[in-house]
Amino acid sequence: xxxxxxxxxxxxxxxxxxxxxxxxxxxxxxxxxxxxxxxxxxxxxxxxxxxxxxxxxxxxxxxxxxxxxxxxxxxxxxxxxxxxxxxxxxxxxxxxxxxxxxxxxxxxxxxxxxxxxxxxxxxxxxxxxxxxxxxxxxxxxxxxxxxxxxxxxxxxxxxxxxxxxxxxxxxxxxxxxxxxxxxxxxxxxxxxxxxxxxxxxxxxxxxxxxxxxxxxxxxxxxxxxxxxxxxxxxxxxxxxxxxxxxxxxxxxxxxxxxxxxxxxxxxxxxxxxxxxxxxxxxxxxxxxxxxxxxxxxxxxxxxxxxxxxxxxxxxxxxxxxxxxxxxxxxx
Amino acid sequence: xxxxxxxxxxxxxxxxxxxxxxxxxxxxxxxxxxxxxxxxxxxxxxxxxxxxxxxxxxxxxxxxxxxxxxxxxxxxxxxxxxxxxxxxxxxxxxxxxxxxxxxxxxxxxxxxxxxxxxxxxxxxxxxxxxxxxxxxxxxxxxxxxxxxxxxxxxxxxxxxxxxxxxxxxxxxxxxxxxxxxxxxxxxxxxxxxxxxxxxxxxxxxxxxxxxxxxxxxxxxxxxxxxxxxxxxxxxxxxxxxxx
Amino acid sequence: xxxxxxxxxxxxxxxxxxxxxxxxxxxxxxxxxxxxxxxxxxxxxxxxxxxxxxxxxxxxxxxxxxxxxxxxxxxxxxxxxxxxxxxxxxxxxxxxxxxxxxxxxxxxxxxxxxxxxxxxxxxxxxxxxxxxxxxxxxxxxxxxxxxxxxxxxxxxxxxxxxxxxxxxxxxxxxxxxxxxxxxxxxxxxxxxxxxxxxxxxxxxxxxxxxxxxxxxxxxxxxxxxxxxxxxxxxxxxxxxxxxxxxxxxxxxxxxxxxxxxxxxxxxxxxxxxxxxxxxxxxxxxx
Numbered sequence: 052x053x054x055x056x057x058x059x060x061x062x063x064x065x066x067x068x069x070x071x072x073x074x075x076x077x078x079x080x081x082x083x084x085x086x087x088x089x090x091x092x093x094x095x096x097x098x099x100x101x102x103x104x105x106x107x108x109x110x111x112x113x114x115x116x117x118x119x120x121x122x123x124x125x126x127x128x129x130x131x132x133x134x135x136x137x138x139x140x141x142x143x144x145x146x147x148x149x150x151x152x153x154x155x156x157x158x159x160x161x162x163x164x165x166x167x168x169x170x171x172x173x174x175x176x177x178x179x180x181x182x183x184x185x186x187x188x189x190x191x192x193x194x195x196x197x198x199x200x201x202x203x204x205x206x207x208x209x210x211x212x213x214x215x216x217x218x219x220x221x222x223x224x225x226x227x228x229x230x231x232x233x234x235x236x237x238x239x240x241x242x243x244x245x246x247x248x249x250x251x252x253x254x255x256x257x258x259x260x261x262x263x264x265x266x267x268x269x270x271x272x273x274x275x276x277x278x279x280x281x282x283x284x285x286x287x288x289x290x291x292x293x294x295x296x297x298x299x300x301x302x303x304x305x306x307x308x309x310x311x312x313x314x315x316x317x318x319x320x321x322x323x324x325x326x327x328x329x330x331x332x333x334x335x336x337x338x339x340x341x342x343x344x345x346x347x348x349x350x351x352x353x354x355x356x357x358x359x360x361x362x363x364x365x366x367x368x369x370x371x372x373x374x375x376x377x378x379x380x381x382x
Numbered sequence: 383x384x385x386x387x388x389x390x391x392x393x394x395x396x397x398x399x400x401x402x403x404x405x406x407x408x409x410x411x412x413x414x415x416x417x418x419x420x421x422x423x424x425x426x427x428x429x430x431x432x433x434x435x436x437x438x439x440x441x442x443x444x445x446x447x448x449x450x451x452x453x454x455x456x457x458x459x460x461x462x463x464x465x466x467x468x469x470x471x472x473x474x475x476x477x478x479x480x481x482x483x484x485x486x487x488x489x490x491x492x493x494x495x496x497x498x499x500x501x502x503x504x505x506x507x508x509x510x511x512x513x514x515x516x517x518x519x520x521x522x523x524x525x526x527x528x529x530x531x532x533x534x535x536x537x538x539x540x541x542x543x544x545x546x547x548x549x550x551x552x553x554x555x556x557x558x559x560x561x562x563x564x565x566x567x568x569x570x571x572x573x574x575x576x577x578x579x580x581x582x583x584x585x586x587x588x589x590x591x592x593x594x595x596x597x598x599x600x601x602x603x604x605x606x607x608x609x610x611x612x613x614x615x616x617x618x619x620x621x622x623x624x625x
Numbered sequence: 626x627x628x629x630x631x632x633x634x635x636x637x638x639x640x641x642x643x644x645x646x647x648x649x650x651x652x653x654x655x656x657x658x659x660x661x662x663x664x665x666x667x668x669x670x671x672x673x674x675x676x677x678x679x680x681x682x683x684x685x686x687x688x689x690x691x692x693x694x695x696x697x698x699x700x701x702x703x704x705x706x707x708x709x710x711x712x713x714x715x716x717x718x719x720x721x722x723x724x725x726x727x728x729x730x731x732x733x734x735x736x737x738x739x740x741x742x743x744x745x746x747x748x749x750x751x752x753x754x755x756x757x758x759x760x761x762x763x764x765x766x767x768x769x770x771x772x773x774x775x776x777x778x779x780x781x782x783x784x785x786x787x788x789x790x791x792x793x794x795x796x797x798x799x800x801x802x803x804x805x806x807x808x809x810x811x812x813x814x815x816x817x818x819x820x821x822x823x824x825x826x827x828x829x830x831x832x833x834x835x836x837x838x839x840x841x842x843x844x845x846x847x848x849x850x851x852x853x854x855x856x857x858x859x860x861x862x863x864x865x866x867x868x869x870x871x872x873x874x875x876x877x878x879x880x881x882x883x884x885x886x887x888x889x890x891x892x893x894x895x896x897x898x899x900x901x902x903x904x905x906x907x908x909x910x911x
Contacts, residue, residue, distance in 0.1 A: 109718055156898065163660045163860070164901055166721070167852045171894045174849060178887035235488050235497070242485045245474035249530075252434060252472075254460035254489035254537055294849065298725050305718055337741070338733035338841075345730035349708060352722050356715035 070222075074214040081331070083210035087282055089323040090217035091275050096303040096315025097228055098271025103301060104310035105237055106264040107244030108158060111166045112173030114297040115153070116146040116269040118180065120276025121286050125192040128204070135205045139277035143270040150269030154262045170294055177292035191287025194280065205281040213282055220278065224271060225316065232312050240264055241310075272300070306351055308358030317359050322348075387412045387541050387572045388433075392442035395425075395432055402428040404596045406442070410541065415563070415573045417587030417604070419580070421616060424593040426576045427469055430543050433574075434466045435459040447540060460489060465534030466543035469576075471526035475519040479510055482518050482529055486536030501536055508532040508562060524555040528562070535566055542566065544575040548582050560586055584608070592616070631762065632879045638767045640874020641774035642668075645829035646851035647858065647866035648781060649822035655861025656798040656818040657713060662724040663704075664851060665844025666731035667697050667823040671830020672839040673739055679834070680747045687769060690831040697827030701820035709819060710812060728844075735841040743838040766835035773832045777825055778867040784821075785863065794818050798861065850877075853897050 074083055095117065103109050123142030127133040133141075157168045181189045194206075201207050207216075231237055242250040243257045251257055280286060290296075299322075307318020325347055329340035355362065388410040395403040403425045410416050418426050432439050435456040444452045451459055465486075474482050480501060487501040488494075505514055510532055513525060521529060527547050534542060544563070548556050560582060567573055577583045583590060583604065590607040592599040594616045600607045607613055646664050653661045671693045678689035704727065712723045756763045785791040797804040797814040805811050837843070854873050858865030873893060880889040 103718075109721070160901060162717070163654065163658075164856050166660060167856045168898060168901065170849060171853055171897060175887075175891045175894050178890050182885065182887040233494065235492055235494060238481065238485060238488065241477060241481075242474050245476040246472050248436070248456075248468070249472035249474055249533070250485065251456035252436075252460055252466050252468075253486045253533055254457050255485070256455075256457045294845075295729075298722070301718075302722055302725075305722055309718065336737060338736035341733035342730050342737065345726045345733065348726035349723055349730070352719045352726065353708070353711050353715070356719050 070218050071215075074211050078211075080210050083214050085323060085327045086214045087210070087217050088327065089320050090214070090221045091279050091282070092303050092319035092323050093221050093316045094224055094275035094278065095272055095300045096307060096319050097224055098268045098273075098275065099300050100228075100268070100304050100309065100311075100315050101240070101264045101271070102261070102268040104304060104314070105240035105244065106261050107310075108161070108261060108265070109166050109301065110169045110265070110268075111294070111297050111301060112169030112171075112176075113268070113272050113300050114292050114294070115173050115176045116150065116272040117276040117279070117296065117300070118176070118286075118288070118292045119146045119149060120273030120278075121280035121291055122180075122186055122192065122276075123273075124277045124280040125194050125286075126186055128194055129192070134203050135277060135281050136203070139274060142273045142277050146269040146273035146276075147266040150266045151262065154265040158258065158261050158265060170297070173292065173294065173297055177288050180288040180292060187287065189287060189289070191285060191290070193285045195284040206284065217278055217282075220274070221316070224274075225312070229312050236260070236263070244310075302348060306348070306355075306358055308360030311358070311360050314358050314360045321359060385411055387414075387447055388574070389445040390433070390442070391445070393429065393432060393439055393444065394441035395428055395437070396440040401596055403432065403439075403593075406593070406596075406598050408591050408598065408601055410572055410574060411588075413567070413570055413572055414588045415567055415575065415586055417583040417590040418574055418576045418593065419578070419583055419590060419607075420593035420599070423595075425596040426593055427545055428596075429593070430466060430545055430574075430576065433459075434464055434543055460537055460539075463538070463540035464543065465537050465539035465541070467527065467530040467534055467545055467547060469545045469549070471523065471530050473518040473521065473526045473529050475517070478515055478517050479521070479529055480505065480514040483510075483532045483536045486533040489537040504532050504536040507565070508535065509558070523550045524552075524559075527551070528559070531562065531566070535571070539571060541572045541574070544573060546576050546578065548577060548579050556582065580608070628882065629879075632882045633875065634763065635767075636875035636878035637871060638770055638874070639878050640871035641770040642829055642833055642847065642870075643850050643854055643874045644774045644867045644870030645770070645777060645825055645832075646847050647854035647870040648777060648863050649825045650851050650855045651858065651861060651863050651866035652781070652818050652822045652825075654855060655863070656794055657709075657815050658717070659709070659713070659720045659724060660852070661819075661822070662721065662848065663728045663731060664822065664826050665846075665848030666728045666735075667701070667826035667844075668830040668833065668847055669735060669839070669841065669844040670700070670731065671697055671827030672834050672837075672843065673735065673830075674827065675831040675834040676744055676746065676839055683748050686746070686831045686834045690773075690828050693827040693831045694824040698820045698824040701823030702816055704823070705816045705819040710815070713815070728848075732841050732844070739841065741841060743840045745838055746834055764836070769835055770829070770832040773828060774867065774870075777828065778863070781821075781825075781863050790814075790817060853893070857897050857900050 074086060077086075099110070099113050120139065120142040123145055124135045124138045127138040127141065128135065153172060157165060157172065160168050180186065186192065196204070196206070199206055207213055239250070239255050239260050242253070242255060243260060247257050276291070279291070303318040303322050304315045305318070306322060307316065308314025326344050329343045333340040333343060351359070386409045390409065391407050393403055393406040394401070406429060418429070420426055431437050433444060435451070435454050435458065439452055442452070443450060446459070446462060446464060449462065451462065454462070474485065477485070483504050484497055484501040487497040487504065491497050491500075505511055508528060508531060510528060513521065518526070518529060531544070531547065547559055547563070551559060556579070563573060563575070563586060575586070587604055589602060590604050591601050592607055592613050599616060600610045600613050646668060649664045649667070650661055653659055653664075674693040674696055675686040675689045678684040678692060679686060708723060708727065712720045756765060785795055793804070793809045794814040794817060796809055797811045801811045804814070850873060851870070854869040855866045857873075858867070858869030876893055876896065877889065880892055884892070
């Protein structure tokens with residue numbers, strides 16, 4: 052199996068300690084809110100990364116699966132009193148199933164047309180949700196119920212619990228992504244993304260693999276939706292099914308580093324931090340927070356096109372280059 | 383039947399008005415090297431594309447190892463045992479050399495360890511060991527072509543389709559490339575190679591198939607073909623002789 | 626029957642705005658292969674120029690139109706030079722995100738400076754009243770978008786095909802490197818193309834103020850429909866975008882007479898997806 056060196060163990064232990072201590076140091080509800088949202092966005096990014104990063108098909112409509120995850124939790128609770136611990140997995144399956152149908156239809160398109168197609172479908176879904184009274188229509192769904200057992204129904208009173216629980220989810224998914232990154236599946240996706248003709252000529256059924264990647268991404272994004280629902284306890288189509296949300300899912304991944312294992316996590320942390328802080332401190336200027344957010348995004352994407360995760364590499368290269376230049380005149 | 387690895391019968395490919403291949407019939411024996419020559423525009427790469435499943439024939443059949451593969455797609459044909467290289471090398475530039483070959487090696491196994499070992503062996507065999515961990519993007523033309531061959535060879539093919547492997551290579555590189563092709567052939571892999579360089583074709587091929595304007599012009603040993611009047615006319619009367 | 630004809634008329638008007646936005650998107654897409662998320666916002670800015678020109682200068686939108694187009698043209702140049710030209714050096718995905726972030730900046734800046742409330746033209750305008758043809762009623766104001774769309778489509782066509790600059794732009798879009806080799810400055814072509822697209826959107830915004838509320842997020846719906854129109858009409862084809870926009874406007878309004886919004890939208894999407902399935906490059910695509 053894996054060789055665990057002392058260094059790695061120490062690093063893992065260190066990270067674990069930091070994760071446990073962080074919500075205790077920043078012990079306000081607001082800080083916990085931010086940390087929880089970071090976890091949710093990390094999951095969204097990691098999920099989308101499979102279709103957008105590894106497979107290279109830029110879907111601008113993943114809000115669909117986010118919504119399905121959230122609504123599945125809500126409706127299964129309302130209709131069958133089903134615990135979200137079970138409902139979330141049903142949501143994943145449902146989303147994967149819908150992704151199968153949508154993917155079958157749309158994955159034949161590439162580039163800009165694919166992006167537009169996913170946006171169009173997402174908008175359709177939003178309108179369907181708004182017009183379906185059975186699931187709340189435009190008013191949305193609300194699941195808070197003080198009589199339910201907090202643990203069984205994932206409606207905790209202590210915000211710290213959410214933070215720890217969601218961190219655990221993120222760590223679990225991150226380990227899963229790390230493992231998947233070493234498997235044939237991810238290599239094949241990267242080959243398809245790199246050069247689909249070459250990949251096909253090497254025996255790769257590109258259409259199938261892209262579909263699998265799309266379904267997997269839907270399932271993980273759905274999971275994020277379920278967790279979102281349990282935390283916010285309320286949502287409606289205008290909060291969760293907008294094209295802005297879809298684009299931000301893309302943003303989180305790209306800013307962090309598309310196609311990498313840790314990129315989405317980093318992107319989620321930075322972006323959530325920026326958006327939440329600007330929202331709290333600047334929103335009384337009627338929109339200034341979003342302006343700053345937008346400007347920062349433009350700057351980061353312009354000047355760090357490979358994502359924040361590429362910064363250490365770039366610094367290293369810069370240092371190596373400087374060292375090489377220094378040596379040259381001596382010769 | 384079992385002597386022929388590939389049998390092509392009346393292969394015809396039409397692109398809305400343009401008859402790229404017409405009525406092409408030939409076969410390839412097991413372990414044979416068949417040279418495929420013809421002036422530019424004769425339809426050689428189109429034929430390759432039909433054989434490897436990039437597109438489908440308008441008419442005709444292709445039988446590989448006893449199985450009808452006319453309607454199959456690229457990846458299915460690869461799994462059955464046909465590998466190919468492309469005229470413009472299609473290296474997967476986002477991966478390293480080793481990973482490129484790994485992709486080929488994963489064709490018949492799901493086990494990463496097994497695939498890596500096989501990729502490693504293939505890289506050694508193809509003389510790419512020194513470049514193994516380099517990104518494919520920095521390779522020069524000759525190296526990229528060799529990488530293509532390695533990736534195709536890693537899929538354990540019974541038949542290898544090589545599209546202008548020699549184009550753009552220096553004389554030394556050509557010699558090395560020919561050697562690699564011979565070694566692959568010695569392992570029992572049949573080869574069809576599109577070539578413009580007649581020296582290469584003469585020295586390597588068992589037989590030569592000449593195409594002109596989409597049709598078969600001649601099929602026979604290198605000596606027979608080069609002394610064929612129609613072939614000489616096709617090449618000297620307006621076609622290109624040497625790339 | 627009259628309802629139907631009225632619907633046709635309204636549909637064409639609706640489609641004209643879509644056509645205008647779509648032409649801008651098609652131009653930018655065709656020339657520099659960027660999916661511009663900001664066209665809707667340029668429309669919105671055009672609306673605001675026209676609104677404020679009307680409120681403080683008493684200008685009729687049609688008079689404000691050249692003003693708006695000019696202002697947006699300049700803005701387009703600035704945005705191109707500052708942001709887009711840099712974005713073009715990076716990956717396509719980043720380019721899209723940058724235009725998306727840009728659209729966010731524009732929308733929320735507008736919200737900051739102009740407020741989020743719905744606004745309408747204040748001072749009286751030249752074109753008011755209607756022409757009653759018996760079977761349909763033509764609101765004079767609503768003729769403006771249609772005439773504008775025709776004008777712009779015609780001008781763009783002439784520009785791209787008959788002028789040197791226009792042909793240079795076409796050449797750059799086909800092969801940037803080769804165009805550079807024959808002495809065409811690709812950056813210049815891109816700047817002009819981008820600026821023209823924003824000017825067109827700005828003019829469209831002016832036309833829209835006659836009969837539409839303006840608010841910071843008004844561009845969003847038009848944006849998505851514009852995208853769909855362009856994808857259907859054909860990658861890079863301005864004519865395709867024009868026709869597609871009209872058709873979509875028609876389809877939208879006519880089905881809206883009989884069916885509700887969600888189904889109407891789904892219908893359009895289905896048409897879109899089916900069209901693109903059979904002709905992946907769009908109806909007039911290159």
